[in-house]
Each structure stands twice: as C-alpha cells, then as structure tokens.
Amino acid sequence: MTELMTLHARLEAAAYKISDNFCYNCYRVEIGGKCIICGSDDFMRHVDGVGAEYGTEWVIDHIIQDRCESVDDEALFDEMLDECYPEIELGCCSWTPSHVMSELDPTAYRIGVQEHIDSLVEDCQLYESDGDYYQVFDIEEMLIDIESE
Ligand SMILES: [Zn+2]
Numbered sequence: 008m009t010e011l012m013t014l015h016a017r018l019e020a021a022a023y024k025i026s027d028n029f030c031y032n033c034y035r036v037e038i039g040g041k042c043i044i045c046g047s048d049d050f051m052r053h054v055d056g057v058g059a060e061y062g063t064e065w066v067i068d069h070i071i072q073d074r075c076e077s078v079d080d081e082a083l084f085d086e087m088l089d090e091c092y093p094e095i096e097l098g099c100c101s102w103t104p105s106h107v108m109s110e111l112d113p114t115a116y117r118i119g120v121q122e123h124i125d126s127l128v129e130d131c132q133l134y135e136s137d138g139d140y141y142q143v144f145d146i147e148e149m150l151i152d153i154e155s156e
Contacts, residue, residue: 010131014143015067021153022052022066029053068137074149077139081109083127084120 028050029035030042041048052066053059085105092104109116124140127133133140 014131014134014146017150017154018067018070018146019063021070021150022063024153024156025070026052026054026063026066029059031059070149070153071134071136071141071146072139074152075141075145077141078133080120080124080140084116084123085109087123088119 028037028040028042029052030037030045030047031051032047033042033044035042035044036053037043037050042050051059051061052063054066054069057069085103088105088108089103094101094103095107108119124133128135128140132143134143134146135141
C-alpha cells in the first residue's frame, strides 16, 4: 500500500504542477496564492483546454489518459496463460492455452481476465483510472517527465 500512496502523492504533485489556481468567484486563473480581486484562496484547479473543477482527482485522470496508454486486459491475460501453460496439441494441430480457454469457456475466460487485472492492481503493477488500467511503470516514466519540466 505504501508504494501506491507514494505514487498517488507524486500524481497529486504532478496534478498541481500542470494545473493553475482558478478563482470561481471571479472566473479567472490566479498565478499567486490568493485571488488579487476577491482575496479568496479557495481555488479550483484549471487545465488549459480541459476545464476547471475542484480537487485534483480529475486532473490526475486527465494527465494519465492524456499521456499514457491503457492496457489491453485480454492481451495481458493471454500472455500470462500462454507463458504458464504449454500449447495444447491434438494430432497435427496445436492451440494456445488462451485461445482454447476463450473459445471453450468464455465465462471462465472473462472472470480470469478480471481476476488477473485485480491481482496486478493489488501488486501495484497496474493503476486504475476512470475504469481503465495503466502500467505503473508508464505512469512513473510520465511522472519523471512532468517532475523535470
Ligand atoms: Zn476571485
């Protein structure tokens, strides 16, 4: 869990870095720590071309979706199956384990895909953002870019 918290703290810092303070009262971006017109420091976050909202979670989702590519959950599961189990041979034919499972038992296959994704999330290898999953190492690479900008 610590790893994930560290990652989230870095994402939050990146979200602040790529967004601006936005005073909703005066409907303007403020460079300083307080709005020079109304004196408020209760800022929304503002991202050019995207919008303004309170909180950083939407900014985090935005930067991940904008800069990283989500994983193909079925391809990840197929890769794992085909690495762990041998090809299935019958006579002169052979099939990959992932193909056999998805064809013969689509329900078990779908459950397997989701369980595999869940275990990778638990392992801090994948990060969930808005219903899609991203490789943590892609996110870390993106963070290094943002942190050095
Ligand atoms: Zn203001």
